[in-house]
Amino acid sequence: MNFWANIFSAGVSNGTALLFATMGELLAERAGVLNLGVEGMMLMGAVAAYGTAAATGDAWLGLLAGMLAGGFLSLLHAVVVISLRADQVVSGLALTFLGAGLALVLGEGLASARGVPTLPIYSIPLLDQMPFFGPVFFDNKSVLVFVGYLLIPILWFYIYRTRAGLHLRAVGEYPAAADSLGIDVYALRYFYVLAGGVLAGLAGGAITLSITPGWFSEFTTSGYGWIAIALVIFAQWDPVRAAVGAYLFGSLRRFTLDAQGIQNVFGIANPFFYDRNLQFFLEMLPYALTILALLIGSRAAIRKRLGAPAALGLPFVRGERGTL
Amino acid sequence: MSTTRQRFDFGRYNFILVPFIAGGLALLVGAVIIWLLGANPIEAYIGMVQGALGSPNAIADSLVKAGPLLFVGVGICIAYRGGVINIGGEGQIVIGALATTLVVLTLSGLPSLILIPLALAAGFVGGGFWGGIAGFLKARFKVNEVLSTIMLNAIAVQLMTFLLNGALMDPTSLDNSIRIPQTQRFPLWTDLPRLIPTRLHAGILLGVLIAVLAYILLWHTTIGYRIRAVGFNTVASKYAGINVGRYQILAITLSGALAGLGGAVEVMGVNHRLFTDGSATGFTGNAGFNGIVVALFGALHPLGVIPASFLFGALLTGANTLQRTVQVPGAFVTTLDGLVVIFVVASQIWARRRATRHAMPELPPQDKIVPASTT
Numbered sequence: 157m158n159f160w161a162n163i164f165s166a167g168v169s170n171g172t173a174l175l176f177a178t179m180g181e182l183l184a185e186r187a188g189v190l191n192l193g194v195e196g197m198m199l200m201g202a203v204a205a206y207g208t209a210a211a212t213g214d215a216w217l218g219l220l221a222g223m224l225a226g227g228f229l230s231l232l233h234a235v236v237v238i239s240l241r242a243d244q245v246v247s248g249l250a251l252t253f254l255g256a257g258l259a260l261v262l263g264e265g266l267a268s269a270r271g272v273p274t275l276p277i278y279s280i281p282l283l284d285q286m287p288f289f290g291p292v293f294f295d296n297k298s299v300l301v302f303v304g305y306l307l308i309p310i311l312w313f314y315i316y317r318t319r320a321g322l323h324l325r326a327v328g329e330y331p332a333a334a335d336s337l338g339i340d341v342y343a344l345r346y347f348y349v350l351a352g353g354v355l356a357g358l359a360g361g362a363i364t365l366s367i368t369p370g371w372f373s374e375f376t377t378s379g380y381g382w383i384a385i386a387l388v389i390f391a392q393w394d395p396v397r398a399a400v401g402a403y404l405f406g407s408l409r410r411f412t413l414d415a416q417g418i419q420n421v422f423g424i425a426n427p428f429f430y431d432r433n434l435q436f437f438l439e440m441l442p443y444a445l446t447i448l449a450l451l452i453g454s455r456a457a458i459r460k461r462l463g464a465p466a467a468l469g470l471p472f473v474r475g476e477r478g479t480l
Numbered sequence: 481m482s483t484t485r486q487r488f489d490f491g492r493y494n495f496i497l498v499p500f501i502a503g504g505l506a507l508l509v510g511a512v513i514i515w516l517l518g519a520n521p522i523e524a525y526i527g528m529v530q531g532a533l534g535s536p537n538a539i540a541d542s543l544v545k546a547g548p549l550l551f552v553g554v555g556i557c558i559a560y561r562g563g564v565i566n567i568g569g570e571g572q573i574v575i576g577a578l579a580t581t582l583v584v585l586t587l588s589g590l591p592s593l594i595l596i597p598l599a600l601a602a603g604f605v606g607g608g609f610w611g612g613i614a615g616f617l618k619a620r621f622k623v624n625e626v627l628s629t630i631m632l633n634a635i636a637v638q639l640m641t642f643l644l645n646g647a648l649m650d651p652t653s654l655d656n657s658i659r660i661p662q663t664q665r666f667p668l669w670t671d672l673p674r675l676i677p678t679r680l681h682a683g684i685l686l687g688v689l690i691a692v693l694a695y696i697l698l699w700h701t702t703i704g705y706r707i708r709a710v711g712f713n714t715v716a717s718k719y720a721g722i723n724v725g726r727y728q729i730l731a732i733t734l735s736g737a738l739a740g741l742g743g744a745v746e747v748m749g750v751n752h753r754l755f756t757d758g759s760a761t762g763f764t765g766n767a768g769f770n771g772i773v774v775a776l777f778g779a780l781h782p783l784g785v786i787p788a789s790f791l792f793g794a795l796l797t798g799a800n801t802l803q804r805t806v807q808v809p810g811a812f813v814t815t816l817d818g819l820v821v822i823f824v825v826a827s828q829i830w831a832r833r834r835a836t837r838h839a840m841p842e843l844p845p846q847d848k849i850v851p852a853s854t855t
Contacts, residue, residue, distance in 0.1 A: 192626060236826045245565055245626065246825045249772065254818025260811030382630045389624065436642035443634040447623070454622045
């Protein structure tokens with residue numbers, strides 16, 4: 157495999173965890189609920205998945221536990237911001253603390269667990285023989301990577317082409333109008349916040365059981381929860397753009413590692429190869445580029461005056477006048 | 481009222497009540513978690529209280545831990561009152577401490593009477609600069625400050641690690657090629673004065689002074705009035721002729737500056753050198769995040785933050801004993817943090833009902849085209 161195929165192949169794997177988390181946040185935000193607790197839900201999912209797999213010896217059971225753990229935390233957020241109509245930003249932060257704290261407490265000693273099963277890895281026959289695309293997308297991939305491929309068109313179709321997707325968008329854009337048509341705004345918001353939590357938990361489980369197996373305290377998720385929220389803005393709440401962004405960021409993570417391995421770039425000495433201390437600048441790159449992605453996404457939102465669901469971050473009070 | 485983003489704010493009557501009910505509930509849920517972990521919650525809490533307040537040294541340690549929380553917490557109040565949410569305390573502490581370190585190490589020949597204020601000012605400016613970046617991005621390009629400050633945290637940590645592994649590394653460590661990522665010990669005359677013969681240093685007094693000044697700024701000056709007006713209602717502020725962007729930048733810059741000052745005090749008062757474990761927490765002890773909890777607990781009022789920071793300083797000190805007494809990891813405190821915030825923010829609905837009962841005027845509608853939380 158050449159240099160770039162290597163990077164994008166790892167990017168697709170890394171990006172799968174990011175993809176799940178981003179899709180989850182996208183669904184919640186489409187329904188009008190901002191959930192900043194993705195990192196906390198991912199950590200809970202990661203530790204629950206790994207711990208359950210370690211205890212039962214069944215990776216699938218672990219994954220299920222991870223999804224449940226993420227979902228459980230998101231329900232807390234749902235109660236606080238949908239039913240109690242509290243500040244979504246602050247509640248999301250609380251979720252981050254709570255998830256990280258619980259994960260660290262529950263994960264104590266889990267780092268030394270041995271023989272924990274991981275999820276199966278597959279290659280797709282024929283497709284994996286394609287030049288470049290074969291190794292990048294189809295060769296030796298976790299089963300969850302393929303689940304990710306399926307999720308993208310399904311979510312796109314669901315959001316834009318089904319009645320349920322229309323209701324989802326209505327609840328996020330104009331809940332009062334949706335309410336007047338008999339759509340249960342509260343129930344739908346609960347459902348999509350829960351779906352977001354389950355997907356974040358899945359993302360955490362994907363990391364500990366498949367992509368980089370193991371539990372390494374709060375660094376396990378390497379800030380993917382926050383990057384996922386940024387990607388939703390960058391993607392302008394569109395699942396296909398979100399997927400592209402997730403895979404690109406996954407690739408970037410690998411690029412920062414591989415870039416230190418090359419001696420020369422087009423005949424010019426690669427400074428990152430000769431001075432190890434410069435690696436810290438490479439490690440900044442994902443975060444600096446996230447800010448750049450936010451900048452691009454936010455500018456697009458201003459220019460088009462759309463993108464963000466209009467009711468995002470606003471509580472809905474049934475029957476109150478002037479409710480958006 | 482419902483078109484307003486339901487901003488977190490206490491009614492006048494809940495200033496004292498809400499934090500204590502929320503704190504009590506958090507401790508209660510925490511007790512259940514400890515119990516589920518197979519430990520005795522009463523034993524755990526008694527151990528924490530003893531660990532935090534059991535001896536003069538323990539009390540001094542609690543106060544020392546309260547220091548950075550106080551600085552960050554007061555800063556969070558200013559930012560929040562200005563409608564900006566600053567999650568970048570970690571990065572701002574780091575950059576502030578870096579700036580202080582640079583000043584101390586390059587100007588170490590100066591007498592302490594000049595050098596200490598200069599070094600503290602460097603921390604203030606450094607943290608302010610780091611916060612200001614997020615403020616500028618928000619005001620100019622509508623970049624969500626929650627996300628940009630999180631990313632700036634990560635960037636600050638890498639910058640610190642880079643400098644501590646190279647330019648700023650302790651020369652003796654370089655000579656012996658042990659290469660520990662830390663600076664040399666600062667000259668003795670840059671140590672902040674000790675208050676009593678414990679680890680307690682004068683920085684905490686500076687923190688209290690800063691809290692009082694922040695209160696005066698917010699409630700007794702025109703600038704503070706405008707910051708609060710912008711935070712309360714951006715549209716109305718704009719129509720009143722206030723440059724909204726400028727005051728948002730100011731609010732988060734001040735917030736970052738105070739976090740940076742906290743970093744300066746920490747490095748000059750406690751550690752006397754800058755060091756890193758590759759993450760921010762090694763140096764900051766998570767003060768950048770805990771400061772947010774402290775600010776919420778202190779009702780987002782600078783004077784409320786003073787007792788709140790002491791309480792959480794004690795909590796953090798007490799948590800160190802958890803592992804020893806009941807084998808519960810110290811990270812349990814982060815869980816408690818989350819619970820406190822959940823309960824404080826959830827209590828909003830009752831604060832609001834109460835406010836309505838007392839016939840408070842309705843809030844004017846907020847800008848709802850691009851909600852505050854996403855801009």
